[in-house]
Amino acid sequence: MNIHRRELLATAAWFLAGTIIARANTISGRLPWHPDAGHPPTKVRPGPWKYFTLDEANAVEAIADRIIPPDPETPGGRDAGCGVFVDRQLAGPYGRSAGHYHGAPFQKGTKSQGPQSKTTPAELYRKALAGLDEYCRQKYGGKTFAKLSTADQDAVLHGMDSEHIKFESADAKIFFDQILKDIQQGFFADPIYGGNRDMVAWKMIGFPGARYNYLDWIDRHNQRFPLPPVGIAGSIRWTPQG
Amino acid sequence: MATRLPHKDVCIVGLGWTGSILAHELTDEGLEVIAIERGPWRDEATDYPPNYVQDELRYRIRHELFLRPDQNTFTFRNKMNQTALPIRSWGAFMPPNGVGGGGVHWNAETWRFLPSDFVLKTHLTERYGANFLPDDMTIQDWGITWDDIEPHYDQFEYLCGTCGTAGNLNGTLHQGGNPFEGPRSRPYPNPAQKQGYGHTLWAKAASELGYKPFPQPSGNMSQAYVNPLGVRMGPCTYCGFCEWFGCGNYSKASPQTTILPTLIRKSNFAARDNCEVKRINLDSSGKRATSVTFVDTSGNEWEQTADLFILAAYSIFNVQMLMHSKIGTPYDPVANTGVIGRNFTHQCMSSVDAFFDNKKFNFNPFVASGAIGMCIDEFNGDNFDHGPLGFVGGGYLGQVQTGGRPIQTTSVPKGTPRWGAEWKKTVAQYYLSNLKGGSIHGSMYSYRDVYLDLDPTYKDRFGRPMLRITIDFHENELKAAAFMTKKYAEIVKAMGAEKVEPKPRKGPYNVTEYQTTHLNGGAIMGTDPKTSAVNRYLQSWDVPNLFVQGASAFPQNAGYNPTGTLCALAFWSAKAIREQYLKNPGPLVHA
Numbered sequence: 001m002n003i004h005r006r007e008l009l010a011t012a013a014w015f016l017a018g019t020i021i022a023r024a025n026t027i028s029g030r031l032p033w034h035p036d037a038g039h040p041p042t043k044v045r046p047g048p049w050k051y052f053t054l055d056e057a058n059a060v061e062a063i064a065d066r067i068i069p070p071d072p073e074t075p076g077g078r079d080a081g082c083g084v085f086v087d088r089q090l091a092g093p094y095g096r097s098a099g100h101y102h103g104a105p106f107q108k109g110t111k112s113q114g115p116q117s118k119t120t121p122a123e124l125y126r127k128a129l130a131g132l133d134e135y136c137r138q139k140y141g142g143k144t145f146a147k148l149s150t151a152d153q154d155a156v157l158h159g160m161d162s163e164h165i166k167f168e169s170a171d172a173k174i175f176f177d178q179i180l181k182d183i184q185q186g187f188f189a190d191p192i193y194g195g196n197r198d199m200v201a202w203k204m205i206g207f208p209g210a211r212y213n214y215l216d217w218i219d220r221h222n223q224r225f226p227l228p229p230v231g232i233a234g235s236i237r238w239t240p241q242g
Numbered sequence: 243m244a245t246r247l248p249h250k251d252v253c254i255v256g257l258g259w260t261g262s263i264l265a266h267e268l269t270d271e272g273l274e275v276i277a278i279e280r281g282p283w284r285d286e287a288t289d290y291p292p293n294y295v296q297d298e299l300r301y302r303i304r305h306e307l308f309l310r311p312d313q314n315t316f317t318f319r320n321k322m323n324q325t326a327l328p329i330r331s332w333g334a335f336m337p338p339n340g341v342g343g344g345g346v347h348w349n350a351e352t353w354r355f356l357p358s359d360f361v362l363k364t365h366l367t368e369r370y371g372a373n374f375l376p377d378d379m380t381i382q383d384w385g386i387t388w389d390d391i392e393p394h395y396d397q398f399e400y401l402c403g404t405c406g407t408a409g410n411l412n413g414t415l416h417q418g419g420n421p422f423e424g425p426r427s428r429p430y431p432n433p434a435q436k437q438g439y440g441h442t443l444w445a446k447a448a449s450e451l452g453y454k455p456f457p458q459p460s461g462n463m464s465q466a467y468v469n470p471l472g473v474r475m476g477p478c479t480y481c482g483f484c485e486w487f488g489c490g491n492y493s494k495a496s497p498q499t500t501i502l503p504t505l506i507r508k509s510n511f512a513a514r515d516n517c518e519v520k521r522i523n524l525d526s527s528g529k530r531a532t533s534v535t536f537v538d539t540s541g542n543e544w545e546q547t548a549d550l551f552i553l554a555a556y557s558i559f560n561v562q563m564l565m566h567s568k569i570g571t572p573y574d575p576v577a578n579t580g581v582i583g584r585n586f587t588h589q590c591m592s593s594v595d596a597f598f599d600n601k602k603f604n605f606n607p608f609v610a611s612g613a614i615g616m617c618i619d620e621f622n623g624d625n626f627d628h629g630p631l632g633f634v635g636g637g638y639l640g641q642v643q644t645g646g647r648p649i650q651t652t653s654v655p656k657g658t659p660r661w662g663a664e665w666k667k668t669v670a671q672y673y674l675s676n677l678k679g680g681s682i683h684g685s686m687y688s689y690r691d692v693y694l695d696l697d698p699t700y701k702d703r704f705g706r707p708m709l710r711i712t713i714d715f716h717e718n719e720l721k722a723a724a725f726m727t728k729k730y731a732e733i734v735k736a737m738g739a740e741k742v743e744p745k746p747r748k749g750p751y752n753v754t755e756y757q758t759t760h761l762n763g764g765a766i767m768g769t770d771p772k773t774s775a776v777n778r779y780l781q782s783w784d785v786p787n788l789f790v791q792g793a794s795a796f797p798q799n800a801g802y803n804p805t806g807t808l809c810a811l812a813f814w815s816a817k818a819i820r821e822q823y824l825k826n827p828g829p830l831v832h833a
Contacts, residue, residue: 030506
């Protein structure tokens with residue numbers, strides 16, 4: 001949870017002035033200047049899982065590699081860091097649907113009324129991943145999803161997608177749509193969030209990344225942009241690895 | 243108990259585009275003005291600096307700059323006989339929050355409506371006869387004409403430094419501009435922005451089919467510009483992170499880059515941020531606003547008294563405020579009485595995606611600005627004969643791709659698997675050679691059963707009923723969408739696309755599918771207090787010391803982005819306050 005610097009200053013002013021009037025902040029005379037008011041992002045660091053258990057992480061990384069399989073040019077979802085991305089997202093505001101409206105009553109609506117579930121993404125992953133491994137153990141002689149052959153993994157994922165496979169613990173189709181979206185977003189998001197490691201996804205498609213100025217390029221029609229991608233935290237060539 | 247603050251001449255609720263314009267105009271009149279804003283203060287270089295704002299996940303996918311639904315959301319249903327359910331996360335539209343409002347994260351597409359749009363009911367009835375319009379369509383004239391509003395479009399464009407090519411200068415048509423636009427008194431203050439390959443190729447194909455393409459009017463600067471207030475903007479760098487993002491480069495017109503730097507220096511202006519106005523309080527007659535009650539982030543209540551009140555929140559929040567303040571008669575769609583909540587509209591957007599041979603076409607989609615693009619206006623408003631078509635309304639067609647942000651633009655043709663090796667290969671194949679900016683900006687006219695009222699079940703964070711949205715598409719809009727999408731697809735085919743995927747808007751209205759943030763109506767302007775909430779100067783019929791700004795005043799939507807029009811209306815309203823109201827405070831129009 002970030003605390004706004006201005007809120008800290010306002011609180012300090014309240015204590016100093018000792019009057020409630022000081023709490024209602026008035027802006028006048030000049031533009032307020034609060035450096036870093038936009039909260040520079042914090043780079044995801046490698047390290048232990050923040051949300052997933054080891055079993056959950058194994059399943060998610062295996063799923064990531066089926067949604068985005070490795071090929072000779074571009075790593076798959078696992079090596080691109082998509083599992084790390086999802087883990088860090090679930091450990092943060094996204095995992096608890098922060099900012100979304102959570103008020104009761106929860107009622108089932110029409111498709112056009114949008115999601116009405118009480119379940120947060122973090123809860124959905126926990127329940128559905130347990131359901132997935134349980135399904136696989138029963139169907140594939142005690143093996144978890146991560147231990148299946150890639151062909152069997154694909155078959156399970158297709159079954160979830162087409163609603164032929166159901167879990168006891170959670171809606172397998174809703175979970176599949178969620179993890180598909182999350183893995184693909186992690187693949188294409190800025191690498192500071194843990195996925196798209198070394199900007200592999202951007203290199204694959206030809207997106208030059210978080211660049212600031214294309215004034216020289218707006219007129220150069222139908223020419224391939226020559227520079228490699230950069231991320232918010234810079235280029236991999238600028239930073240020592242390790 | 244609310245703590246009462248020192249009296250002011252004017253209290254403005256909301257410091258976005260219209261609040262900033264009104265504050266500027268009324269401080270120039272020497273009045274003491276306070277603006278109260280629900281969200282935080284925001285400024286360009288500090289809040290969205292160019293070294294980290296290019297973050298699609300944070301700003302586009304996770305909605306960083308927008309209001310949080312847990313602070314204020316709405317319930318939604320398609321039909322009056324359904325149970326409305328809360329919008330738990332944003333989808334179809336994105337309510338803004340904070341100083342600058344929607345002006346922070348808009349594309350800066352700065353359009354004028356057509357002269358006939360302001361007299362729509364009269365115009366269509368005269369041309370096609372009253373029976374041509376659907377029975378339940380409730381379109382109205384605005385109570386103003388082109389001649390009233392044109393000087394204020396001009397004022398807003400010069401404030402913003404809008405970049406474009408004039409099509410109709412004082413009645414003389416000019417090549418390269420929009421030949422359908424109303425006569426303009428001056429050219430655009432800046433030349434049009436440059437265009438990318440996809441935009442240019444689209445315009446060439448449109449031209450070969452006999453249309454008259456023109457550059458989209460843009461509030462992203464084509465060159466450095468100093469506006470009439472002395473505020474300076476820098477040239478846009480086509481970084482491709484404009485819509486949904488703030489511009490730390492001072493290149494996109496917003497209250498921050500055009501008004502606030504001078505406004506804040508005026509000794510008779512002050513603003514409060516992170517303060518949410520709960521209601522406007524009336525005196526015992528119910529005819530005069532006396533104060534607003536607002537809440538700060540600690541939950542403390544404050545009362546601000548003033549002589550004149552300007553409601554300048556985002557359109558739907560204006561309507562919410564009027565309802566909670568019990569100003570005006572709430573609309574009842576069954577009895578067809580009342581005005582607050584009546585004639586609510588959104589937009590009926592369609593699109594066409596196109597995939598090209600990547601050996602021949604490289605669009606570099608990431609090189610773009612927010613309001614870049616080439617458009618045609620042949621199918622907007624009543625620019626074409628609707629007689630044989632059986633619908634009214636239309637929209638501009640444009641290739642207006644605003645960037646190549648990869649989470650949202652890695653499209654694959656229909657029939658491609660959603661995941662796996664084939665998906666991955668196809669994404670790589672088409673990223674540089676697909677066009678996603680095929681936009682059909684369809685109008686949405688007003689209907690008796692599309693409206694806003696208070697929800698019987700769900701409550702907001704103050705324990706008050708939530709605002710309830712009842713909206714669906716009607717056959718008229720869906721017919722128009724199908725017609726225009728077909729026309730658009732012909733242009734894309736002529737460009738040489740391998741695969742063309744027309745996506746005409748289909749019903750029902752779905753609250754999860756983003757269209758635009760152009761919610762309109764609910765507190766509309768007009769000439770009759772029985773069918774409008776405010777008069778032609780945006781003055782409340784019921785409470786004459788209250789003026790209600792913004793797109794909530796639109797009696798119906800047009801086939802354009804609304805900001806140019808709602809800001810022109812703000813200048814028009816400000817002029818009436820300065821020249822008429824202040825001399826003799828009271829109703830400016832006697833019904």
